[in-house]
Amino acid sequence: MPKRLNRSWGVDILLFLLLGGVACFMALPLVFTISNAFKPIDEIFTFPPKLFVRNPTFKNFTDLVGIFSDSWVPFSRYVFNTFFIAIAGTVGHVILASAAAYPLAKIRFPGRKLLFSIVVLSLMFTAYVTQVPNYMIISYLGMINTYWAILLPAFGMTLGLYLMKQFMEQIPDALLEAGKIDGASEYRIYWQIVMPIVRPAWLTLIIFSLQSLWTNGSVTSHKFIYSEQLKTVDYVFGQIASGGLVRTGPVAAVTLLMMLVPITVFIVTQSSIIQTMSTSGLKE
Amino acid sequence: MKQQIAKRPVMAGANAPGRGKPGRMLRSKAVRVWTEMKKNKHAYVLMAPYFLIFCTFTVIPVLLSFALSFTNFNLLEQPRWIGWQNYARLFVQDDIFLIALKNTLLFAAITGPISYMACFIFAWLINELPPKLRAVLTLVLYAPSISGNTYLIWTLLFAGDSYGYANSFLMKWGFIMEPIQWLQDTRYVLTILILVQLWLSLGTSFLAFIAGLQNVDRTMYEAGSIDGIRNRWQELWFITLPAMRPQLMFGAVIQIASAFSVAEISIYLLGFPSVDYAAHTIVTHLVDYGTIRFEMGYASAIATVLFTIMLTVNLVTQKLLGKVGE
Numbered sequence: 001m002p003k004r005l006n007r008s009w010g011v012d013i014l015l016f017l018l019l020g021g022v023a024c025f026m027a028l029p030l031v032f033t034i035s036n037a038f039k040p041i042d043e044i045f046t047f048p049p050k051l052f053v054r055n056p057t058f059k060n061f062t063d064l065v066g067i068f069s070d071s072w073v074p075f076s077r078y079v080f081n082t083f084f085i086a087i088a089g090t091v092g093h094v095i096l097a098s099a100a101a102y103p104l105a106k107i108r109f110p111g112r113k114l115l116f117s118i119v120v121l122s123l124m125f126t127a128y129v130t131q132v133p134n135y136m137i138i139s140y141l142g143m144i145n146t147y148w149a150i151l152l153p154a155f156g157m158t159l160g161l162y163l164m165k166q167f168m169e170q171i172p173d174a175l176l177e178a179g180k181i182d183g184a185s186e187y188r189i190y191w192q193i194v195m196p197i198v199r200p201a202w203l204t205l206i207i208f209s210l211q212s213l214w215t216n217g218s219v220t221s222h223k224f225i226y227s228e229q230l231k232t233v234d235y236v237f238g239q240i241a242s243g244g245l246v247r248t249g250p251v252a253a254v255t256l257l258m259m260l261v262p263i264t265v266f267i268v269t270q271s272s273i274i275q276t277m278s279t280s281g282l283k284e
Numbered sequence: 285m286k287q288q289i290a291k292r293p294v295m296a297g298a299n300a301p302g303r304g305k306p307g308r309m310l311r312s313k314a315v316r317v318w319t320e321m322k323k324n325k326h327a328y329v330l331m332a333p334y335f336l337i338f339c340t341f342t343v344i345p346v347l348l349s350f351a352l353s354f355t356n357f358n359l360l361e362q363p364r365w366i367g368w369q370n371y372a373r374l375f376v377q378d379d380i381f382l383i384a385l386k387n388t389l390l391f392a393a394i395t396g397p398i399s400y401m402a403c404f405i406f407a408w409l410i411n412e413l414p415p416k417l418r419a420v421l422t423l424v425l426y427a428p429s430i431s432g433n434t435y436l437i438w439t440l441l442f443a444g445d446s447y448g449y450a451n452s453f454l455m456k457w458g459f460i461m462e463p464i465q466w467l468q469d470t471r472y473v474l475t476i477l478i479l480v481q482l483w484l485s486l487g488t489s490f491l492a493f494i495a496g497l498q499n500v501d502r503t504m505y506e507a508g509s510i511d512g513i514r515n516r517w518q519e520l521w522f523i524t525l526p527a528m529r530p531q532l533m534f535g536a537v538i539q540i541a542s543a544f545s546v547a548e549i550s551i552y553l554l555g556f557p558s559v560d561y562a563a564h565t566i567v568t569h570l571v572d573y574g575t576i577r578f579e580m581g582y583a584s585a586i587a588t589v590l591f592t593i594m595l596t597v598n599l600v601t602q603k604l605l606g607k608v609g610e
Contacts, residue, residue: 019409023424026486030427100334103327110317110324115335118343123541124594125346126567129587132359132580133348137340156337162537163492166530170499186326200495208488211430262430263423270419270494 030259037061037256041249060253067240067250082214082232085147086261089154090209094202097160098168102190104161105168106176116165123158138224149224154213160205167201168194203269211262234258353584363581370585381586383561384569387474391565392543392597394478399485400539404532406486407493408520422494429487438480439553442466470562473554477563480549485542489535496531500524525608532608536601544594547571566590 031051038056068075103109104116134153143149171194179189195202215234225231237254240247321328353370355363374381406425410418442450451463466472500523508523525532547567550556554563557572566586574583 015409019406019421022406023421026427026483027424030424096334096337100331100338103324103330107324107327109327110320115331119338120537120598121591121595122338122342122346123537124591124598125349126545126570126587126590128547128567128571128574129349129352129580129584130342130345133345133352134341136348137344141340152337153341156334156341158338158342159488159538161334161338162534166534167496167499169530170527186330190330198499200498204491204495207491259430266423266426266430267419270415270422 033256036252060249064250064253078233078236085150086210086213089151089213090206092155093160093209094205096155098164101161101164101168102194105165119161144224145226163205164201167198171197207266207269210265214262349584352581353588355581357580358578359580370582380561384564384566388565395481396543399482403490404493411497425486428484467554468559470560473563488538492531492534496528500527532605540597
């Protein structure tokens, strides 16, 4: 790390105190969810609720296993569905979006400004009203009740394209030209030069994409998917929650479990978003 | 590269269409564009899969909804064309829409800039820490966005009886004598909504800024210190921010879009509709018409108006961001 410029000590301490304070404030829901999952049923219902659990127990989790052991479709199927949709959707989205972002960022072809403005404009239309036309299109394509109904729209999420394009814009042209002089095709430049440089960007995109597919799998899936074989864990957990008060314990356990995967992915990717020296190949 | 059009001598009687200077320029421009396109065909190949999907699932639905806004559509029968009637009704007859408009603009004007700056400041602060600590702290700050419905905790905080945390705190210290109905009182609902939105706001833009800060070229800092940059603030303003302009633009668009589309938290926290429509936003108005009254055409018209507003705000922000670092 290069030597840091001067900054007064006081401001440093103040800023980090602020950071610490806000962090505690933001950590509340995490702490609450974790402690809720381990509370016996009488503690869940005390009002006002206590933040930390007095008599932690695993009963909620064992109850959960009991509920699932007599479901129509084996639980592992739901787990498989969720993982499949989340992973396939994320991989597809990251690759397709960055493949499309590279020409928009770096190649000068006719129509690029127009295309990009269309992309940005589409971000501003509320998703709510596009639901009905969306359903009509998906049913017209015959994809209702298949995985594609979720995967294909996921591949085309606008956020990914926008994020990748903004990052790719910053790559110095000299690197790309060096690649071209050495005879690389555009595809090779994209895959072997550009992608490694914008690593923080696609790592971030993986987080977004995974998280949105993991939790929103049910929001879209219950519009397009009817057969039990294809449903996701998220949807099933919603059904448990509608079992009423008796299920409050397992619901809390379930919320914690559902959060675990995005959090793990998050920690793993964040630790590896390291500095990339994008001028490392240049001597100027 | 632009190719020069060779000037040819004009023949007598050459006024037919397609001949003469404008006709020639049009044809050679078309030819020029086509050759550019053929030269860059790899670009189109790379973009094709994504844009195919994007067009089918994003562009076409948006165009369809835009078309729907000129119809009367109750989701059960075929849409019926009524022209500009929806828009006329929206601006002239719908009082609640005007309340919603005022609320949304106020809300966005406050939460937009604040959450944007908060995202950037926290990303900048976190960036200084070692990677493991950074990961944990980022997680903690991003947690409200991950944890789904946990903003419902705020209902406990601001519960209307004397057991709610806010009420019991204020009563213990003697600020108030009776519990305040926070979530029902029209004076406070908007403030509470703003608070909750700010709490939820360290999301997409926050992570994008963190990634962007990592991508800034380190040699520029060294060059800056040689050139006379004296302290961190100057470094921030003159080097970091201009280098991050694309990410700043991205963050701005996302924050604007989310500030204007706040609806879910309003519905879950404050009821639907909120008391006396005090916390009614444009999107809740839209959802009202779409879900409850089955007037999808009207809802589409509202969405189009919202879209125009967001577009304007975005253009203004773009101009402002261009001035960063000067």
